[in-house]
Amino acid sequence: MEVTAGELLEQINYPSDLKKFSENDLERICQELRQYIIDVVSVNGGHFGASLGVVELSVALHYVLNTPYDQLVWDVGHQAYGHKILTGRRSVFHTNRIYKGISGFPKRSESEYDTFGVGHSSTSISAALGMAVASHYKGEKDRQHVAVIGDGAMTAGMAFEALNHAGIENSNLLVILNDNCMSIDPNVGALKEYLTDITTSRQYNKFRDDISHVLGKLSELGPNAHTIVKKIEKSIKGTLLKKSNFFEALKFRYFGPIDGHDVKHLAKVLKDLKDIPGPKLLHCVTVKGKGFALAEKDQTKWHAPGLFDKITGEIKKSIPDKPQPPKYQDVFGNTLVELAEKNLKIMGVTPAMPSGSSMNIMMKAMPKRAFDVGIAEQHAVTFSAGLATQGMIPFCNIYSSFMQRAYDQVLHDVALQKLNVVFCLDRAGIAGSDGATHHGAYDLAYMRCIPNMVVSAPMNEEELRNLMFTAQQENMGPFVIRYPRGTGVMPEWKRPLKAIPVGKGRKICDGDEVALVTIGHIGNEATKARLELNTEGIYPAHYDLRFVKPLDAELLHEVFTKFRKVVTVEDGCLQGGMGSAILEFMADNNYTSTIVRLGIPDTLIEHGEQPELWAECGYDAAAIAEKVRSMAVSSKTMGSIAS
Known part of the structure; x- marks a missing residue:
């Protein structure tokens, strides 16, 4: 306009x-x-x-x-x-x-x-x-x-x-x-x-x-x-x-x-x-x-308020006709307080993003246990490492693209010393209208190559809560939980906490011909694609990997034993990401399935709404469905030629 x-x-x-x-x-x-x-x-x-x-x-x-x-x-x-x-x-x-x-x-x-x-x-x-x-x-x-x-x-x-x-x-x-x-x-x-x-x-x-x-x-x-x-x-x-x-x-x-x-x-x-x-x-x-x-x-509220009435100052928000899922950041903020009430070792750290990460919830509830350290990502990581040497369990919340600025500290000060610092990487994947400088495209790749590191991504709010619960167990060591900007998929999200075995994914549904393997929130786009394909008589299996490190070997052995065609989907870079990890697993175990990887290509993605950019990169629900459809049709065509 x-x-x-x-x-x-x-x-x-x-x-x-x-x-x-x-x-x-x-x-x-x-x-x-x-x-x-x-x-x-x-x-x-x-x-x-x-x-x-x-x-x-x-x-x-x-x-x-x-x-x-x-x-x-x-x-x-x-x-x-x-x-x-x-x-x-x-x-x-x-x-x-x-x-x-x-x-x-x-x-x-x-x-x-x-x-x-x-x-x-x-x-x-x-x-x-x-x-x-x-x-x-x-x-x-x-x-x-x-x-x-x-x-x-x-x-x-x-x-x-x-x-x-x-x-x-x-x-x-x-x-x-x-x-x-x-x-x-x-x-x-x-x-x-x-x-x-x-x-x-x-x-x-x-x-x-x-x-x-x-x-x-x-x-x-x-x-x-x-x-x-x-x-x-x-x-x-x-x-x-x-x-x-x-x-x-x-x-x-x-x-x-x-x-x-x-x-x-x-x-x-x-x-x-x-x-x-x-x-x-x-x-x-x-x-x-x-x-x-x-x-x-109110300078914090008006940093980036969205649409508003310039006369009255009313910030315009659509009024939903049914309960809506929460933002992932709010699930993080509220769950952190819930965990910290029971575990006195938990502390919160963020570099100048308390409202953006919802660390402000803990800062208000427990001001002596949550810290805004200013725009200082390197310090935030090593400060967290110092806390961990004394038996504390710091949840260090940094936007995925900002974490790139503290990579040496993650490797040298945390991973090398096997310290239990929980890195919660907000804005992971396509971050939206902030554009190329803010997309969290690389964390799966740059974290999974670090020794002693656990790298995970929840598909929904319940998994985020459970991964946070898991990460604060004793002797977990360095632990990454990455999640996207925006809302999840579960209006009724506050469910009882339970531990997830580290390195264990889950099978969402069985199927035939093609297996979808996803990690993180983008798995919900795969679910939409799968349901659309079911109406056409195509039934792909769907596996939620949950951890890119360590990999769930048992789950992947099942995938490659049962399926000759596999589609991996991730809201992250294709070079070195989850799809690359699965290719490595396949090669190491002498499997010969055909793998198609969907994710952020080897180019810088500009700004736009997340669905627009998922579509541009070729891994929204429509693109996933089309890829599975072409592979399934190809399978049927080859079968008819052979007969």
Whole structure:
């Protein structure tokens, strides 16, 4: 659905158009840009609060910088809606995150203004530094490189690593800290408290205002401007800038904090900072959800609210006419509390995703036993390993695609030491409209090759509960449970807990000619396909493998003994996944059945709704049915020829 832009915004297709306006027009342009984001996201969905918070910063940066020659990296990329609208994509912004539409994150293949793909957090400083060093090497001394880092991304170790390196490079790098005290949930940790101290110090802010005034007048100070500013800086550093010593110690020139919603002042400061050489950090204080009162008040809820009424703020939800299955994440959150009430060793850990993973349920019920460690996946894993050395049983909940960032810690700190850490990988498989950066395509492959690891996937809510119950038994060692984004299939899901023998699958139904072997929630698509095929007189068997490591050898021996044709179905990558594991088993045991593997192909899958992408990848119910149908018909045809 297309939405009409305001009078001034309608005239802006690229930053070159923006530059035609006077500074006095910038406030109105910001108002129109903010309203346009509200208008479009309310009817099409998407991330919301983060981009509203950087409207003024987006306008000021493109007004002052010579983009795309000057390079701008947004971190995390869901802040970049205003940037996209100002850089040639206003007319297609209504397709944001929709199948075959534009991406919800900056994407190099989409626009020359998107200098770096930033779907995961905390990469901007490293990337911008690499760009700056390359430009310096090429003699491009007039080129600006800006990393806008916010939404909690500064808490990740990678950001600190980049700051540490950048401080010793004489590169033209500006880091803008978008300080809104939020990621998806409120920021946590000592850095957040430190930044809060800076922004609330009365004495410091008086001098901050004086420095801001000087920066705003820098162009009027003549040829000695930089000498004057350096003297003022030196004086303040010796007295009141002790609170900024963290950045100064890393050899960054620190400026701020300044009001991130004063667009005219932002523009003036950015113009002056262009003329100051070396690594610099500008501390901007913003409000996530700025300009939409409900989003300002409840920033977690309005991070990505779905469709809503922009006037009343009512979030639109369809009202079902019968009980609906719960989200897998909520089954996890409620079951974890249920288990923890009986097992005092259980603890919960998540890296900045308490509401997204439903760890917030345990954090509310048992605040001393559940931890949000910030955007720090590596730390989350090794922290969990430390808990496990002392007899605790940590349930470490990390989105599947984010777990990739902590792979060494999984291998070195958990598996090598055989520690009982339970990795609950949410958003496994196709994750939907967040796209290629968020699909959990690889966990079955990258986890099953690790020694000492159990790797499992539930087909429904009851299996998720039972796998969680199993994983917290004594001496289980490293244990992976992966499950998808969205709802399950069981409205009546809260059933008595029972242990599942590790490495044991189940036969859902017997059949003839063709066997379906599935793992995880996608097995429900196979069930739909099987029921459709039954109406045509085709009766495939169906096995739910449940564990990709260890494999259920007894079940697989039955499959290969009884069936000459086998179809494997997984919501994960085909290279190295469950189908590959079954091929290996078949080869190791000298079976000669024909195997067809369905799953995510060896390509990056873009954004769209899960059913759309399952169909595109060829493993939704229709595709499964067609594959079994062709194999069964082929069998019958060959039989008639032989007779």
